[in-house]
Amino acid sequence: MSEEQMTIREMCDAYDVTPRTLRFYESKELLFPIREGQKRLFTKRDRARLKLILRGKRFGFSLEEIRQLLDLYDMGDQQATQLQRTYDVARQRLQDMEEQRDELNEAIDDLREQLKWGEQIIADFENDLKAAQ
Amino acid sequence: MSEEQMTIREMCDAYDVTPRTLRFYESKELLFPIREGQKRLFTKRDRARLKLILRGKRFGFSLEEIRQLLDLYDMGDQQATQLQRTYDVARQRLQDMEEQRDELNEAIDDLREQLKWGEQIIADFENDLKAAQ
């Protein structure tokens, strides 16, 4: 368990993912583990990328979108337009998320109303039951 | 185009969905159009339910979750146990939604941080460009 290179199992334990997931991410060009014989070895760069991938997923990004964002992190000599486009994608995503949150809050309020209803109905029913004894 | 009953096409035009979607919702027991011969006729109850379905989808609910919520809206003369169970489902759902909202808020904050980063990178880059002229 070198500090620099980790096996697939060490990665899985460290980041709580399956081997399949790591191989899948590699096939999608999100990770680039090196090979020792036939085995994969994940570098600290892969670990940094994986962290960002998992974070991106929590944000609700698709893997394809995440790949674009990773390119943003990676960039050194890219074109400004490309940069701007990726940035725009992220800003749009933020806006979507805020809208989604607002609607979610609305839905929560609605549901709370329904539940007050439900409580009332149940209370009435239980009263009737007691009265009927 | 009666006020009370609408054909599938009228529904599609009114709510911007496809016939396939309406039939699919019927197959999932989200809608209950009546039949005139072999044709479907959607009542105002179906329209009310469809509105709630579309709203639920915007909230990010699955169709199955929406069906449960619709049942909550529908309730009137159910049995107490059934009522209690449905109520519990709804309460659980509310809790899930609040958790989801909290995570979403966290994600939004994180993403905001990332974007500040992005802005910085872009600013630096543009500075370099100017300096490089």
Place this chain on the structure above:
DNA sequence: GCACTGCTTTACGTTAACGTAAGAGAGACG
């Protein structure tokens, strides 16, 4: 030498929410 463990590739399976195509009945119109 042989079993065991861990890794590999290949490739079909899964879920949600429809899309899409095929083939047919049914009423309206000219």
Place this chain on the structure above:
DNA sequence: CGTCTCTCTTACGTTAACGTAAAGCAGTGC
């Protein structure tokens, strides 16, 4: 009667992000 338009049912196709066998190397322990 023929054609058009609308609708119907049936059923396979699609996308994302992996899950889940199946079958086989490779190193390690005994």
